[in-house]
Amino acid sequence: MDEAILLKYDRRVPRYTSYPTAPHFDAAVGAREYRRWLERLDPAIALSLYIHVPFCSSLCWFCGCQTTVVKRYRPVAAYLDLLAAEIDMVADVLRPRRRVAHVHWGGGTPTILKGGDLLAVMARLRRRFDLAADAEVAVEVDPRSFDPGLAAALAAAGVDRASLGIQDFAPKVQQAVNRRQSFDVTKRGVESLRANGIDAINFDLMYGLPHQTVPGIVATVDQALELAPDRIALFGYAHVPWMRRHQRLIDESALPGARLRLALYRAAGRRLAERGYVAIGLDHFARPADPLAEAQGSGRLRRNFEGYTTDDAGALIGFGASAIATLPQGYAQNAAKVPEYRKAIEAGDFATVRGIGIDDEDRLRRDVIGRLMCDLGVDVAEACRRYDQPPDHFAPELARLAAMGADGLLTIDGPRVLIREQARPIVRTVCAAFDRYLQQDEVRHSAAL
Ligand code: SF4
Structure with a gap:
């Protein structure tokens, strides 16, 4: 695959070790x-x-x-x-x-x-x-x-x-x-x-x-x-x-x-x-x-x-300090610095200082992003069924991916998105299309490649 096409999609995007x-x-x-x-x-x-x-x-x-x-x-x-x-x-x-x-x-x-x-x-x-x-x-x-x-x-x-x-x-x-x-x-x-x-x-x-x-x-x-x-x-x-x-x-x-x-x-x-x-x-x-x-x-x-x-x-x-828990209700992270972590634990309390509660929309998007990151492909309609969402729930996201399809990086066959093997390096950019939190904060993340 032409490297210029891959480089075109080298965006600052998350690593998606969690979602959100x-x-x-x-x-x-x-x-x-x-x-x-x-x-x-x-x-x-x-x-x-x-x-x-x-x-x-x-x-x-x-x-x-x-x-x-x-x-x-x-x-x-x-x-x-x-x-x-x-x-x-x-x-x-x-x-x-x-x-x-x-x-x-x-x-x-x-x-x-x-x-x-x-x-x-x-x-x-x-x-x-x-x-x-x-x-x-x-x-x-x-x-x-x-x-x-x-x-x-x-x-x-x-x-x-x-x-x-x-x-x-x-x-x-x-x-x-x-x-x-x-x-x-x-x-x-x-x-x-x-x-x-x-x-x-x-x-x-x-x-x-x-x-x-x-x-x-x-x-x-x-x-x-x-x-x-x-x-x-x-x-x-x-x-x-x-x-x-x-x-x-x-x-x-x-x-x-x-x-x-x-x-x-x-x-x-x-x-x-x-x-x-x-x-x-x-x-x-x-x-x-x-x-x-x-x-x-x-x-x-x-x-x-x-x-x-x-x-x-x-x-x-x-x-431990900075450790993150993933629970059905969401993510909870301990204080990153040891002194802050110590203060909470010595006081007999949990050291949680940040996190996020998640809803079914997050869980659905997490499933879709997870399958893309793991399998390089996903059937979005099948994922939507599990969360009682209509099959066209992700129509705007699929439309957003059309340009990548036209560039030969992936195929969109009805509700199925399949990333081509050569496009593996930019899988995170594909996932970003399903990230409802990712707006103007690209600068926080590292480049996809
Ligand atoms: S400083 Fe080096 S050894 Fe320590 S966690 Fe970072 S990469 Fe690993």
Whole structure:
């Protein structure tokens, strides 16, 4: 497909890890609302739990996560007391003990924790919740500071999936973003995880970083594949220095423009496909037998704050600073900064400071956007039927997509929208047509490509 056509639709649009998206959360949802939502949570619904660890040992300049650099362990240990209190607070509301199908440790750097501390949090979760025997327990790993001894503690805690951050192996790129990580360090991390029985390995790569070249990103993919990961996420770097001040440390003149970003994405994707990995949604790749690829094949793929997932739990509870809960009634987010989070938890209250309640119109649009993000296609009439809406409910949105159809990016066959494979990079722009909140605030988001 002509790159000029794809670039024409390279708009500033959300990543759609939720709908409505986080910029539309506000103070209308606070601790009282969150408690009420939890109280009304159907006990039959299985839960997914997310634990946020907002600490790292150094700052990567591209980072878009909520994190703080710490040089000592004391703030981390103090934070664990708050996490324990929050876990107890939620569990006290959710009686009887709720079934949990999925646990995800994210950050920041969860592996900054000492093994015994991580085990203690997991033990508390198991005490206060009913963790299914086959529950997936996933953890994000920073290979640079990963103590091989921690792998045994992770295994003992029930961790069965690890996501390792890599981004790019080229020293020049690593230097430009303040993240030096050799191939050998990454390899040692993978080997110690596997040696302890943690076999499900994900890698995070990134395109759009300073000094990246097409041969360079292909070399990074090749090196990553030497370690035989099950899944690879190929994230586009979002340069939003007006929101993430530390990104100002990145030399903007070394950043690839839209044309090169597209070439990087395509080259990395092509290499992964040549090596037998299946493209999943916007930016993930998996081995054909991986549960993520199987979920895509059977229409069960989901998208949440962690990206693409097989997790189909009916509600997600977030623990820790900045963590977001997804409940049937809406989204609720904790205070992003640790001091504010601490103040609320120490006062015996939830730390919710923002969120959004959703109605059926939001749920319908979320379903449509979710299917487009996961399947690259959707039958809008079928979605409307589930919410008692007439089949022509989305006529204005389909009309808006006609130009993309005329440009050969997608087909509109009655109520069915099908995005062409080559238009995968701009799937978010298609989703934006169904976003009733997205008006004049494009500047808050990153470019689609
Ligand atoms: S290790 Fe991860 S969370 Fe920490 S600064 Fe780097 S990218 Fe951000």
